[in-house]
Structures are given as C-alpha cells and as structure tokens.
Amino acid sequence: MRSHTIVMAFCLALSVSLARAETCPNPAFAVNGLHLDTQGVDGTMARKAALEHATAEAFQIVTNRLLLTxxxxxxxxxxxxxxxxxxxxxxxxxxxxxxxYIADIDICFDPVRMRDQFIQRNLSWSELFSSPILLLPVWQDPSGIRVWARNITWLDVWRDIGERDNQLLRLKTLSPDLALERRLPPEQIKDKQPDILALSAKAAGAQQLAVLYAGLDYTRSPPMLIMKAELFDADGVFLSEINAVEIEMNGRTNLPEAFDLFRQTFITTLSDTWQRANLYKVDDRADIHVELSVNSLEMWYRLRTLLAELPIVQSITVLRLTSRSGVLKLKLSGSVEALQMAVRSTGYRLQANGDVYQLTVNPG
Known part of the structure; x- marks a missing residue:
C-alpha cells in the first residue's frame, strides 16, 4: 500500500509517527508533550527553529524544576x-x-552532564519526585460549603494544577463525583476529620493531602476573605500549616487574583520545603539499614527489588540473609521521610526500630 504523501504546487506535507518510544532514565530530567508549530522561509528552517526553541524551553523547565530558588x-x-x-x-x-513545521516531542537531558554544571557552580538541587499529594480545596460562603461543585472559582483554580505545574511535587485532585460526595461530605472535610481525610487520601492513592480552605466571613466589619492551606499525612494527622492569609473585602479586592497569588505561594512554599528536605548529595549520602522478614527466597527477591526500584534509593547492599530475615543497607538520594512515603505507596510501611528500619505490610 502506498504511503499517503501529497505533493502540490507549493506544499509538500509529510507526516511521520515514530513507533519506538525511548524512556528517560531519570524522569526529573525529561520534559514530555511539547507541541511545536513554527513557520520559516522553508520547511528545513522551520524545523530547525522549532527544535531550538523547544530545547531551550525544556532546558529552562528542567533547571527551574530541579534547582532551589x-x-x-x-x-x-x-x-x-x-x-x-x-x-x-x-x-x-x-x-x-x-x-x-508541526510536531509533538519529548526531550530527555543527560543527568550526568547537567549535574556536572550544577556542581561547577556550587548549586543546590533535588531530583526526587514526591509521592502523590492530594489537594482538597474547600469553599465557604453564606450559601454553604462546597467541595465538589463546578464553576466555583476557588475550586477551579486547583483542579488543573497538575497540568500547569512542572514541579517535583506530584499533585492530585479528585474529580467531582456523586458517590465520592456522599462518602466525603464537604462539612467533614472542612472540619478536617481524620477519618474523612484518610478516606480521601485512599481514594486518590495519595500519601499526603492538603486541605485548601477559602471562605467569606461576613460577621466581621469589613468582611474578610480567609484562605488557609494545611498539610496532613495519609492517616489524616496534621503535619503543618503551609500558608494562611486574611484580606479585607473593601470593594477593590480581586478574588481571582487573590486566589492565584495564594496558589502560587502554596506551590512555591511546598516545593521549596520538599526540595530542601531531599537535596541531591554529591558525597556522604544518607545510609540506612532495613530489615525484611521473609519466609522464602522468592519473597526476599521481591521485596529487595521493590526497594531497589524506588527512585530515592541509589544503591542496595546485602548485609545479612537468613531463612527468616534479611538486612539491607540503602544509600539514599533524599530524606528518610521521603523514602517512607515512597514505600507506603507500594502497600508497605517502613518504621524505625532502634538503629534499623523494618519493612512491614501497610495495615491500611
């Protein structure tokens, strides 16, 4: 069958789709889904200009993602x-x-060459993506409390956040759903009831969640816009307050601008906290010992492979192996807390027991 190549007087169009897709060895150095659409004096020049622009844009995205501000x-x-x-x-x-020239491309940068430039300039950076963090926005005004409603500006600000932000944070939202709304009442989310927050995290497959509250308080004069972001673990236990703002509603307050500024501050603060806790260490990387309870060689290999495939684990050394247990030394590229979150996402828990961490099945 002939390929569909159309030749016209002033236009030559050629569509190509590559079947084989390469995978970037370190996804922190990859930018996927870039859409190119560039014009030039001819097709060759248009292609050259498009790829140069896309490469520069991707390079900026990666450096912004990795480097501390x-x-x-x-x-x-x-x-x-x-x-x-x-x-x-x-x-x-x-x-x-x-x-x-029109194309859709992915670009992968070489981690070794980029790290070398960071080291030469004495820069601090992180390469570790966070475990999923659920965002639970809550809106309150005199008509009631909303979590699942559509066309509410505060709620809509957060729903496409994962698509707009090229951070190391893995952020998730729950789509409006009648069944979820029945299981997760807005009033109980607003009150931050631990069992409801835990159920929300489980529904999203998240290891942490942020309750993002905004409301209009007309009991005060002048009325106030209150915004607050608080972080919780997957069990609904409070971890920290990320940001809190109160703004007078004096007739000149632009709500969409206030919401967007709060969103940007939240992302910047949480991202910076994550990066500083998980800086890439050129030397003296953290080592921890992990004990595995096993009843077969198959189970031993499975658990060892599970740990080895976590991005935060740089290397594994076997220290001891018996018929019932084994001890591994893990060299990490981030914090122990980040490792614990990553392990929990696989259905296990990593808990300290003296100088050793024990890997156990997550009861949740």
Missing part, C-alpha cells in the same frame, strides 16, 4: 547551549510543510 549562580546556566545536554529527543509525530 534564589541562587544567583543559576543565572549562569542561561549562557550554556541547551543542545549540548540532550540525551535524546523522541518525536511522537511530526508534519513538515513547505514553510511550516
């Missing part, structure tokens, strides 16, 4: 040629016209 030396990275750090470019589809 407020590091002046990071500005020196703009002097580098982004193409020099590419591992590979995967083109999922492309169309080359006479004076236009």
């Amino acid at each position: 407020d590091q002046p030396a990071a500005n020196q990275l703009t002097e580098l040629t982004a193409e020099d750090f590419i591992d590979f470019v995967h083109i999922s589809s492309e169309t080359a016209l006479a004076q236009r």
Whole structure:
C-alpha cells in the first residue's frame, strides 16, 4: 500500500509517527508533550527553529524544576547551549510543510552532564519526585460549603494544577463525583476529620493531602476573605500549616487574583520545603539499614527489588540473609521521610526500630 504523501504546487506535507518510544532514565530530567508549530522561509528552517526553541524551553523547565530558588549562580546556566545536554529527543509525530513545521516531542537531558554544571557552580538541587499529594480545596460562603461543585472559582483554580505545574511535587485532585460526595461530605472535610481525610487520601492513592480552605466571613466589619492551606499525612494527622492569609473585602479586592497569588505561594512554599528536605548529595549520602522478614527466597527477591526500584534509593547492599530475615543497607538520594512515603505507596510501611528500619505490610 502506498504511503499517503501529497505533493502540490507549493506544499509538500509529510507526516511521520515514530513507533519506538525511548524512556528517560531519570524522569526529573525529561520534559514530555511539547507541541511545536513554527513557520520559516522553508520547511528545513522551520524545523530547525522549532527544535531550538523547544530545547531551550525544556532546558529552562528542567533547571527551574530541579534547582532551589534564589541562587544567583543559576543565572549562569542561561549562557550554556541547551543542545549540548540532550540525551535524546523522541518525536511522537511530526508534519513538515513547505514553510511550516508541526510536531509533538519529548526531550530527555543527560543527568550526568547537567549535574556536572550544577556542581561547577556550587548549586543546590533535588531530583526526587514526591509521592502523590492530594489537594482538597474547600469553599465557604453564606450559601454553604462546597467541595465538589463546578464553576466555583476557588475550586477551579486547583483542579488543573497538575497540568500547569512542572514541579517535583506530584499533585492530585479528585474529580467531582456523586458517590465520592456522599462518602466525603464537604462539612467533614472542612472540619478536617481524620477519618474523612484518610478516606480521601485512599481514594486518590495519595500519601499526603492538603486541605485548601477559602471562605467569606461576613460577621466581621469589613468582611474578610480567609484562605488557609494545611498539610496532613495519609492517616489524616496534621503535619503543618503551609500558608494562611486574611484580606479585607473593601470593594477593590480581586478574588481571582487573590486566589492565584495564594496558589502560587502554596506551590512555591511546598516545593521549596520538599526540595530542601531531599537535596541531591554529591558525597556522604544518607545510609540506612532495613530489615525484611521473609519466609522464602522468592519473597526476599521481591521485596529487595521493590526497594531497589524506588527512585530515592541509589544503591542496595546485602548485609545479612537468613531463612527468616534479611538486612539491607540503602544509600539514599533524599530524606528518610521521603523514602517512607515512597514505600507506603507500594502497600508497605517502613518504621524505625532502634538503629534499623523494618519493612512491614501497610495495615491500611
């Protein structure tokens, strides 16, 4: 069967779809789903310009994702040629016209070369994605408390957050759902009842959750807009307050702007906290000992593989193995707390027992 190549007087169109997709060895250095649509004096120049622009954009996304904020030396990275750090470019589809180039691509940068530049400039960075964090926005006004309603500005601000933010944070939301609303009443979410928060986290497969409250208080003069973000673990236990703001409703308050600013502050604060707790360590990486209770070699290999495949685990050394247990030494690229969250997402728990951590099945 002939391929569908159409030749016209002033236009040559060629559509290509690559069947084989490469996987970036470290997803923190990857930018996926870039859409290119560029015009030029001819198809070749359009393609060149499109790929150069996309590479520069992806390089900026990755450096912003990894590096701690407020590091002046990071500005020196703009002097580098982004193409020099590419591992590979995967083109999922492309169309080359006479004076236009359209494509969807993924770009993977080489971690070794990029780390070398960070080290040369004495920069601090993190490469570890967080375990899923559920966002539970709550809106309250005189008409009531809303969590699942649509077309409420405060709630809508958060629903597409995962699509808009290229952070190391893995953020999730629950889509409005009648069955969920019955199980998770807005009033009980607003009151932060631990069992309801735990049920919400379980429904989303999240290891932490943030209750994001905003409400209008007309009992005060002038009326106040109150916004607060609080972080909880998967059991609904309070961890910390991320941000809290009160704004006078004086007739000049722009609610969408206030909401967006609060959202940006929340993301920046939580992201910075995560990165600082999980900085990439060139030397002296954290080591911990983990004890596994096993009843067969098959179980031993399965649990060891489970730990080895976690992104935070850089290497594993076997210290002891008997017919009933084994002890591993794990070298980490982040905090023990991050490891515990990652382990919990696999259905297990990692709990301290003296100088050793024990891997047990998560009762939840």
